[in-house]
Amino acid sequence: MTKPTSETAADEPSAPVDPNEPVERSPREIRLVMVGLVxxxxxxxxxxxxxGTAMPTIVGELHGSEHMAWVVTAYTLATAVSTPIWGKLGDLYGRKGSFLISIGIFLAGSALSGLADSMTALIAFRAVQGLGxxxxxxxxxxxxxxxVAPRDRGKYQGMFAAVMALATVGGPLIGGFITDHLSWRWTFYVNLPLGAVALAFVIATLKLPKVRSTAKIDYLGAILLTLGITSLVLITTWGGQEYAWGSKQILGLAALGAASLIGFCYVEQRAEEPVIPLGLFRNRNFTMVSVIGFIVGFAMFGAVAYLPLYQQIVQGASATNSGLLLMPMMFGMLVISLVVGQAVTKTGKYRIYPIIGTAVMAGGSLLLSTLAVDTGRFASACYMVVLGAGMGFLMQITMLVAQNSVELKDMGVASSSATLFRTIGGSFGVALFGALFNNQVKDTMAAGGGAAAGSGGGQPIDPATLLDPTKLKKLSDPVQxxxxxxxxxxxxxxxxxxxVISLVAVAAAVFLREVPLRGAGQGAPKDAAPEAQLEAAL
Structure with missing residues (x-):
């Protein structure tokens, strides 16, 4: 099956290393590695x-507005289909090597994207970037x-929450600055120095036992999973936009996706080293946090996609500062994530936090559903803080529980599965929320169109004005x-x-069990299998 060997003679003993045993590191070593990971x-x-901020400029220079959506879709699709494969490769052949290769592919795709001289080339290079x-x-x-043992992982999760907040707020601002003062090509080139620093830290500080496996790669399972995920992403990307939901293209993709995923489940039950071992889903906690992760992605990406639109169109906020509009939500997420991380490390208990988080997330969504024409910015910011707080209870806990539900040798699969469900949830969230939003906007416009058209001299209302505050201000007051x-x-x-959808996450959280975290020094021993830990918890 697998034969672990030492990565370097100076770092690890020459004797075989148990892949289910964590590698003990000093706090200083972990902090150095964390720099590269962050x-x-x-x-x-x-x-x-x-x-996203640079896209109008890119489209204008490369003359391909009809293909603009594919610049994002190619990246998202390649990321989604490669996520579970990277996780399995790390489990089979060593996490450090696969991680360094993925960084290298990402940087190569970034450099090539910056050199692109056509939209076709840019889309292809963005796919390479997404694979990494x-x-x-x-x-x-x-x-x-x-x-890091699960019990101690909470001390570090605040770092990742801070990075998420920084990226969400700073990304659009950085993109706008680079586009205005340098060139859109530097939105890709900026990855190169950051990536070089990350590579240097990981190479110099990360030392893990190398696990070499003689098992065959599950190529058929990887192909079927890729087809299934590709179909799902394309359905959510194209449905209601490029093609009608009932069109032959969307129905064909749905059939292909269903057949591929059914075939994938059949193949995985017989593969020697399945891409995603289906046995993991027999673990209640793993299944429940997968559901919760899907819904967190659903809610978060939906909010990120539509809250700035409301604040720009209805509340008159500047589009230039669109990243700052989400700061209250990110603030709530960051603060709660830090508090929860410290509490988990101190007590070793985590079950209550997903229950609270899903309930708070549902409450935040209800508060945001009250947004109206006369809602002030302070009130909407408070509502976003509540939604962000709910996500703060969940973002790192779902990954923690997923990883604690598997043996160390399956850590990559657990991490990739949790990431995949969140990504697919985000894709579905944007698509479903988009369809609901557009239909409601059309119905409202149709119901009030007569009066508005009469006030506007009988001119039809261009739907594009909904996305352009500058054009909207030029219309008559009744139309606005x-x-x-x-x-x-x-x-x-x-x-x-x-x-409503968040209530499903509440139900899933209630069914979680308090399985002792490895490294807690209580309950089941830290090297016990998840099933043994579960028995100890009961």
Whole structure:
């Protein structure tokens, strides 16, 4: 099966190393490694946020507005399909090697994207970049899982919450500054020095036992999973936008996705080293946190996509500062994540936090569903703090529970599965919320169109004005009022459904069991299998 060997004679003993035993490191060594991991995570999160600000300039120079969506879709799709594969490769052949390779591919894709001279080339290079990006987040989480016992991991999760907040707020601002003062190409080139620093830290400080496996790679399972994920991402990307939901293209993708995923489940039951061992889902905690992670991605990406639109169109905020509009939500997420991390480290208990977090997330969504034309910025900021606080209870805890539910040899699979479910949840969230929002806006506009058209000289209302505050201000007051009400009604529908879906996460959290965290020094021994830990907890 697997034969672990020493990475370097100076670092590890020559005797075989048990892949289920964590490698003991001093706090100083862990902090040094964390520098490289934090920079890598920043790379993974900043990219799309920086590029989004530069997209109008990129499209104008490369003359390919009809393909603009594919610049993002190619990256997202490549990231999603490669995520579980990177996790399995790390488990089979060593986490450090696969992590370094993923960083290298990401940097190569970044450099090539900056050199692109056409939209076709840019889309292709963004796909290369996405293939590398799929291993960045998985590598960060699985390496941290290998170095730090679950009981102690809460001390470090605040770092990652801070990086997330920094990326969300700073990404658009950095992208706008680079585009205005340098060139859009530097939105890609900026990854190179950051990546070089991350590589240097990881190479110099990260020392892990190398695990070499003689098992065959599950190529058929990887292909079927890729087809299934690709179909799902394309359905959520194209449905209601490029093609009608009932079109043959969307129905065909749905059939292909269903057949691929059914085939994947069949193959994984017989593979020697499955890409995602289906037996993991027999563990109640792993299954429940997968559901919670999916819904967290659903709620977070939906909020990120539509809250700035409301604040720009209805509340008149500047589009230039769109990243700052989400700061209250990120603040709530960061503060609660820090507090929860310290509490988990101190007590070793975690079950209550997902229950509280999912309930608070549902409450935050309900509060945001009350957004109206006359809602002040302070009130909307408070509502966002509540939603962010709910996510703060969940963002790192879901990964922690997923990793604690598996043996160390499956840490990569656990990390990639948790990341994958969150990514797919985000994709579904943006698509579903988009459909709900657009339908509600259209209905409101149609209901009030007669009065607005009469006030505007009988001119039809261009839907593009909904996304352009500058054009909207040029319309008559009755038309502006109608658009404001339409957007507010759309936000109400989005967040009412967000609250309803969050209740599913509440139910999943209630079914979690308090399995002792490895490294807690109590309950089941830290090297016990998850099933043994579960029995000790009961």
């Amino acid at each position: 920079i890598t995570m920043l790379l993974a999160m900043l990219d799309n946020l920086i590029i 990006a799929g291993g960045l987040m998985v590598g960060v989480m699985s390496i941290m899982g290998a170095l 009022d109608l658009v404001h009400h339409a957007v507010s009604n759309g936000m109400h529908t989005v967040f009412v459904w967000g609250a």
